[in-house]
Amino acid sequence: MLITILTSTLSTADKQLLTAAFEQSNAVVSVACLGDGVYAPGVDAVFFESLTTFMNNNPQLNVFFLSSDAVSRGVNLPAQITPISNKELAALSARNTQWVTLS
Numbered sequence: 001m002l003i004t005i006l007t008s009t010l011s012t013a014d015k016q017l018l019t020a021a022f023e024q025s026n027a028v029v030s031v032a033c034l035g036d037g038v039y040a041p042g043v044d045a046v047f048f049e050s051l052t053t054f055m056n057n058n059p060q061l062n063v064f065f066l067s068s069d070a071v072s073r074g075v076n077l078p079a080q081i082t083p084i085s086n087k088e089l090a091a092l093s094a095r096n097t098q099w100v101t102l103s
Contacts (some may be wrong), residue, residue: 002096003031012077014102033065052080
């Protein structure tokens with residue numbers, strides 16, 4: 001499953017959906033952070049910190065950010081979040097038939 005996040009503010013329902021997706025023992029979940037909203041000053045840092053902690057214990061969870069987005073905005077993200085190129089995002093998109101967008 002590919003979950004794209006386009007906003008810096010996740011609703012309670014968004015967080016519940018992410019948590020439920022992560023807790024599926026047999027699912028490989030990829031999260032891609034894209035666009036201006038993700039890098040805004042109001043980003044839900046506490047949630048993303050708990051997400052990176054969860055990632056350390058769950059190898060089936062992959063979190064990515066579009067490197068060109070982050071570089072153009074001067075954003076430094078945690079080491080656990082993997083930078084990807086537009087080409088890699090296209091390949092990730094092609095591999096996942098289930099998509100959820102949080103915006």
